[in-house]
Amino acid sequence: MTMNRTCTVCGQPTEIEVGFYYGTSYVSYALTIALSVASLIVWWVFIGLSVNDNRFFYWMGINAVFLIILQPWLMRLSRSLWISWFVRYDRDWKHTKPGDASERLNLDQGTNW
Numbered sequence: 001m002t003m004n005r006t007c008t009v010c011g012q013p014t015e016i017e018v019g020f021y022y023g024t025s026y027v028s029y030a031l032t033i034a035l036s037v038a039s040l041i042v043w044w045v046f047i048g049l050s051v052n053d054n055r056f057f058y059w060m061g062i063n064a065v066f067l068i069i070l071q072p073w074l075m076r077l078s079r080s081l082w083i084s085w086f087v088r089y090d091r092d093w094k095h096t097k098p099g100d101a102s103e104r105l106n107l108d109q110g111t112n113w
Ligand SMILES: [Zn+2]
Pocket: 007, 008, 009, 010, 011, 012
């Protein structure tokens, strides 16, 4: 669950303001819905759905376990997507230092979510 304070390659700070990663819950939610729809389609094609038995509820249980197992990767992917929308890619990153975000940080409140 811990995250590097800066990117190990380019030095970009990973937390650029207090509570920066709160928004990743929306990204994670969208990814979860997309994965659920995909797994439902796979389930529908290979196992099928019917109102006469409990196959839909088996899918719900298996999908829930699937999403719980994937949660560490979904969290990381969500954070990566989130920061990629707010920090511009610098073509000359090897020679340019990333922007300083220290005035927007409160170290006492860091990782406080
Ligand atoms: Zn980097």
